[in-house]
Amino acid sequence: MRSRVARSGFAFVMAVVCVVLGAPPAYGAGAAVSVGGGQLAVAQVVSVARADARVSVPAEAMARVDAGFGLVLKAALQNIPVYGLTVGVGQNKDRPIFKEVNGQRVLSDEVLEVSRQFNRSSLRAHAAGVGDPLPAEVVRAAMVIRLNNLLSGSCGAQPDVARGYAEFLNKGVVPVVPASGTVGESDITLASHIGLVMVGEWEAFYQGRRMSGADALKASGIEPLRPVGKDFLCIISNNGLVVGEAALHAHDVRQYLRRAATVFALSLEGLNGNVAPFLEATTRPRPFPGLVEAAGMVREALDGSSLWTAEDKRALQDPLSYRDMAYSLGNTLDALRGAEQMIDIHINHTEDNPMVVIGPTGGERPGSSQIRRYQVGGDTPGAIYPTANFEPLPVVAAVERLSLALGTLSESFTMNTLRLVEPEVTHLSRFLAAPGNTGHSFGAVQKTFVALNTENRTLAMPVSLGSVPVAGNIEDRATQSQLAVRNLGRLLDNLYRISSFQLLHATQAVDLRPGFTLGSSTKHLHDEYRKVVPFVDQDRVFTPDIERGVALLRTHPVTDNRGEGDQDSGTPPTGGVPGGAGGTATNLNPYLLGGGVLVALTGIGLLMSRYRRQ
Secondary structure (H helix, E strand, C coil), X not given: CHHHHHHXXXXXXXXXXXXHHHCCCCCCCCCCEECCCCCCCHHHHHHHHHCCCCEECCHHHHHHHHHXXXXXXXXXXXXXXXXXXXXXXXXXXXXXXXXXXXXXXCCCHHHHHHHHHHHHHHHHHCCCCEEEECCHHHHHHHHHHHHHHHCCCCCCCCHHHHHHHHHHHHHCCEECCEEECCCCCCCHHHHHHHHHHHCCCCEXXXXXXXXXXXXXXXXXXXXXXXXXXXXXXXXXXXXHHHHHHHHHHHHHHHHHHHHHHHHHHHHHHHHCCCCHHHCHHHHCCCCCHHHHHHHHHHHHHCCCCXXXXXXXXXXXXXXXXXXXXHHHHHHHHHHHHHHHHHHHHHHCCCCCCCEEEECCCCCCCCCCHHHHCCEECCCCCEEEECCCCCCCHHHHHHHHHHHHHHHHHHHHHHHHHHHCCCHHXXXXXXXXXXXXXXXXXXXXXXXXXXXHHHHHHHHCCCCCCCCCCECCCCECCCCCHHHHHHHHHHHHHHHHHHHHHHHHHHHHHHHCCCCCCCCHHHHHHHHHHHHHCCCCCCCCCCHHHHHHHHHHHHHCCEECCCCCEECCCCCCCCCCCCCCCCCCCCCCCHHHHHHHHHHHHHHHHHHHHHHHHC
């Protein structure tokens, strides 16, 4: 009898443990990111996209959405033409989609149903992407950016659209969005897939599994959206996917530049180079912001280095790729700041067409009958203006400038590394061969990083000048925003590889200088690198060394110029549903775990009490 009770107790405890361990993880544990206040930062976008941070929507922000939706419905009743509502889109822009009764627009149940059918049809018609699914982090970045924009009320969507984005983010539903299919004037053929999942169609990732949109909504407890009015246009007519990816890249570039500055400083030590071009005395007289900052980064990394001690063999003037690094790196920092500024403006302001304005609007050119056509009268006045606010050119131009700057930096780092193997420059052995190594040493590896730099020259070139008219020649120019942003990401990947080669050479060079003292930051990087890549005393296969160098650099802790410590979580995912954003996080729900343990202990106590009585 007692053994039967014991077995029952064990089975009970194991059942509780299975429930706890098998339950969905706590999604977005930690502090929530407040959206809708016009102050969403790139770092917060990264937190939502990669760390699964939850979002919170203030009541006043949702009230703005409700007011914007009400104004759209009122405009329809006042015979005001609204692109995407009372008339169609594209070549259908002059076809009415609402019925008239006795010369007046009536939003009856029947007409609203026609609008809902039009919305669903439009979402389907615009879903035409190709390729593997975008990484979950990009889709989550896009959704938090679009939610933040929607909460201004300028879109005119019903509040359920905003709630849909928030629920997807907070419950871990990640729509399957194909990787490619936009020319850069809103991501309409890609963002439509997010809307399809909202209405219970298409496909999504949830808790690590790919399933139908209907199943994902049911499993997560989210009610399907019934889009009406211009809801579909609010969902598809935005650049969230491309700008979200740009925001992630901008964050990653800032991390890379801090690491790259330390790698360069180590290369300068390997060269036994001259620190004079990096002094405040030589850079402050030309106060370009990036130049001054970059020089300071190099000086900081070299604090305590032997380079500050005079040596007769040290050159007065190093090769330009070394001597003007503060300019090359500084130019990139300036370009990055420009990109961050444009991204910040984009993610915190409306990009809607048409744009809803809530409140009195008669102040601008009050005598213009053309402007009055867009104004909505009544107790709650406003206006609905056709705009070009979907245009992402400011962000694209800034991204392309950043890519060009990174291309210049790639060239400099490549030249840095090539100079390190030249005895006439370093006064070290040819190809940095260790004593007793009669082989090739680093003679052959140059081809790989030179090839990467050649590819970077192509990736750094602008792509926004090429477009073909589409949509019946109405959309007769485009920015190719996705290609521009993808090129930026590929540039960054290649730069990490080039920096790995640079690190391979720089550590070898300094190790060939007996008695040389490294700077505080360069020594830390050197010592961490030597834990995974040993000194090259004889020829060996270098491929694993290059990979280990990239992995080390991607995770090497940095403190940016604003004093904020940060560290990447490793190589960003490239497809499917990466860990975390999509329901694959393995962290347990602490509340469920605690409750499960409490239930288990209570059950054990009751069973043991019964056991003793028997």
